[in-house]
Amino acid sequence: MLEGPPGLAKTLACRALAAAVGGTFKRVQFTPDLLPSDIVGTRIFDQRSGEFATALGPIFANVLLADEINRAPAKVQSALLEGMQERQVTIGPQTFPLPDPFLVTATMNPLDSDGTYALPLAQMDRFLVKIVVGYPSAPEELAILARFGGEAPPLPRDVATMDDLRRWRGAAHDVFIEARLARYIVDLVAATRAPHAYVERGASPRATLAIAAMARARALCDARTFVVPDDVRASAPPVLRHRLAFTYRTLTENVAPESIVAELIASVPVP
């Protein structure tokens, strides 16, 4: 999940990812009048045959981009829940498996933007990471101007195949996590559950699994077959930040959630 103000190329980043890995790509623009059936699909009565036929929704894709996900109400957002967790969708009496691999990318504007709805915590928990996209620096913005000032460059196509993705996923599962590091991951998540002035609810065990998965993937990207403490530490903030429920004091005292997460992570000794 990418969060940031409008105009920071969040959608473009998701589209570029989808184009690079091939497979099927679907994009859903979330709006306040969107219905769950617009995402998962629906059953339509065919007058000629006199039977109901199932029209599959855009969720049946390898890469789904839920653009501005928090512009739709919670019931629509929840339509993604089953798909993201169970990798299947139930329409009427039938259950349909989703393609493999299945990846949901989403963009959202900060909650103080008009016409947005907060995502339920259960929904947020299903996103592996949330990356906060900030404004570019002056040199970065100059580069953007140089590349996109005229005609937009074509997106990178078919850099990797779906088979590559499946193979990498298997290799990431095999990356070794030493017992001390496994304990470190558990301690990091447990630290979010300890009583804290700014944290109302800590992260779930799904966060533990997500940190381990991210750390493994990071190690693999670094051509290692084992995880080191830096992998865990680098993975923890984007995994934990959107999974915590913060108290009203974070708003009234204008405390950045990132600083709270950083403080919690710093409270756990590195093994």
Next chain:
Amino acid sequence: MDRLALRVALALAALAFASPAAAQPIPALHVRSFVLALDKTSVNVGDDFHLTLTTHVDERISTLENVVLPNLSSLEDLGDERRCSAGKKGTECVETLTLDANGPGDRTIGPATLEILDPQTGRPHNITSNLVTIHVTGQAKTGSQPPPSDVLAAVTGGLVSLLRNILVFILVAVAGWGFIWGLRHRQPPPPPIAVAPVPAPAPGPVVDWATQFAQLSAALELEPTRPRALAVREALRRYLGARDEETLADLVNRNAANGKPKLLAALGAVERAVFCEDSRIAEAVREALPYLKS
């Protein structure tokens, strides 16, 4: 001499009035280390030096009781400072004594003992520390005081001294009586256990970091195991001043300007040996050794 007598009297009085019922209960502790160290290996007569007793325990405690300091009768105790700091990995208690030797020669100090309850068996244990030796050079102190400059001062000084001696005598008598009374009414102490659960370092002079690191590296080369690699990594992190929450990347960023690339490279190499798969530890240690030796 008067000062010494007063100290002995106070110590005896403290012993006498500490009844057995008020004695500290023996705590159940997992003791990781119990080490005596000196800040200098050689001093001149009259120079201060520090004797440090460092104790690491797994539990979070505020004070460490039941420590018996080594016999310091051949030295003068100039001060004592104690502190316990609890952290995520237990507690470190450090007692620092400032000492001064009156005469030349080698003095072996130790061992200190710590009485605890073994948390597994519930039985009392006496943990003994290592011994340390200090070499004192120079002439012995004379200890003579300059005489008072005039008669009045001499008389006044004499009276004060006489009164003080009487007070000391009374205190000693009371303390002695109390001490004997206390001994008669005291519970028999639990039998000491000679075997210390934590291996104490070999007696001798204080080992500096470089020597210790070389020893740890040599041990790792002989026995390429994860615990050995972990010990080397801990020594490197300690030398680089790593805080508990700092990773290798943090240390690299923090020390980028300090010019410690070899140490950081060594830390990175040994970290791979600490966290890699069991089957690859020996290979990772082999790869790390050139960095450690450099």
